[in-house]
Amino acid sequence: MFDAYGRNIHYLRLSVTDLCNLRCRYCMPDGVEKLEREDILTYEEFLRLAALFAKCGVDTVRVTGGEPLVRKGVAGLCRSISGLSGVKDFAMTTNGLLLPEMARELKAAGLMRLNISLDTLDPDKYHQITRIGSL
Numbered sequence: 001m002f003d004a005y006g007r008n009i010h011y012l013r014l015s016v017t018d019l020c021n022l023r024c025r026y027c028m029p030d031g032v033e034k035l036e037r038e039d040i041l042t043y044e045e046f047l048r049l050a051a052l053f054a055k056c057g058v059d060t061v062r063v064t065g066g067e068p069l070v071r072k073g074v075a076g077l078c079r080s081i082s083g084l085s086g087v088k089d090f091a092m093t094t095n096g097l098l099l100p101e102m103a104r105e106l107k108a109a110g111l112m113r114l115n116i117s118l119d120t121l122d123p124d125k126y127h128q129i130t131r132i133g134s135l
Contacts, residue, residue: 062092
């Protein structure tokens with residue numbers, strides 16, 4: 001799949017939720033309202049989109065959010081995406097807070113790479129940014 005400038009588009013990001021277990025000042029400012037369940041795609045819809053894009057030449061898929069690990073059943077979606085024909089690279093961006101409980105399941109589901117989003121290693125700055133988080 002190519003854009004109007006002839007660039008090969010082979011990368012798809014799927015934002016599976018607007019929810020997060022942190023309240024970072026830059027992405028969850030006061031007043032941001034949660035989307036209604038019916039306004040968020042189902043896992044079946046995400047999988048269908050990923051399959052259609054894979055048929056168009058997309059070979060890299062990244063699951064993001066909000067925080068994707070807060071959405072129930074996300075490992076099942078990972079298993080389905082990793083099994084798609086044409087998908088060669090499958091990754092996720094996470095804040096890492098739920099990885100101790102979920103890392104093995106995600107690996108078993110076919111997740112190949114993780115990008116852990118971390119704004120600072122300074123505990124005071126981290127708490128200031130996230131408002132509720134602790135390193």
